Amino acid sequence: MNHWGRGAAGEFSGHSLEAAVFLAKLAAAKAKRKSFNFPxxxxxxxxxxxxxxxxxxxxxxxxxxxxxxxxxxxxxxxxxxxxxxxxxxxxxxxxxxxxxxxxxxxxxxxxxxxxxxxxxxxxxxxxxxxxxxxxxx
Incomplete structure (x- = not known):
């Protein structure tokens, strides 16, 4: 497991995946407030x-x-x-x-x-x- 919480390519530990989801939601909220388009x-x-x-x-x-x-x-x-x-x-x-x-x-x-x-x-x-x-x- 490396410092990003990944083992073999694409494998995430539970906590790092939860953190990634949290950070993605935070970024989406900021983008919405700034009226950025995003997928x-x-x-x-x-x-x-x-x-x-x-x-x-x-x-x-x-x-x-x-x-x-x-x-x-x-x-x-x-x-x-x-x-x-x-x-x-x-x-x-x-x-x-x-x-x-x-x-x-x-x-x-x-x-x-x-x-x-x-x-x-x-x-x-x-x-x-x-x-x-x-x-x-």
Missing amino acids: NHFLGIVAGGCLREECLLDIIRNLPQGVSEVMVHPGDNDAILSAECGWSHHFQEELNAVCSTQTANFLQKNKIESHWGRFQSHWGRFRLTTDLKWNIM
Whole structure:
């Protein structure tokens, strides 16, 4: 278990999950007072770091009503990104899940609006370099 209350990727202890929920509710209340727009739901945190395609599709199949944000950390080089940020995430798997044909087809078939398509269309022009700065190719 690390200092965020996490063991293996996505596993939270009871107290750290309660704290995260409390902090999220506090942030939402502050955002409402400032008239900020924010999603109704935030999903994917339990699978953080290893959101594989089947997990992403399961989240999408069970989306609640309203606007949802799904947390992902897509990247195209696990070794470099993990060394630079100190996280042992599966960046490439998350990129593959977000950009997969199966995910795109499911979203389209079920008329679910997504901003991932915009991300996917730009991925070829943007790459994360080893110094973690965005470069346009």
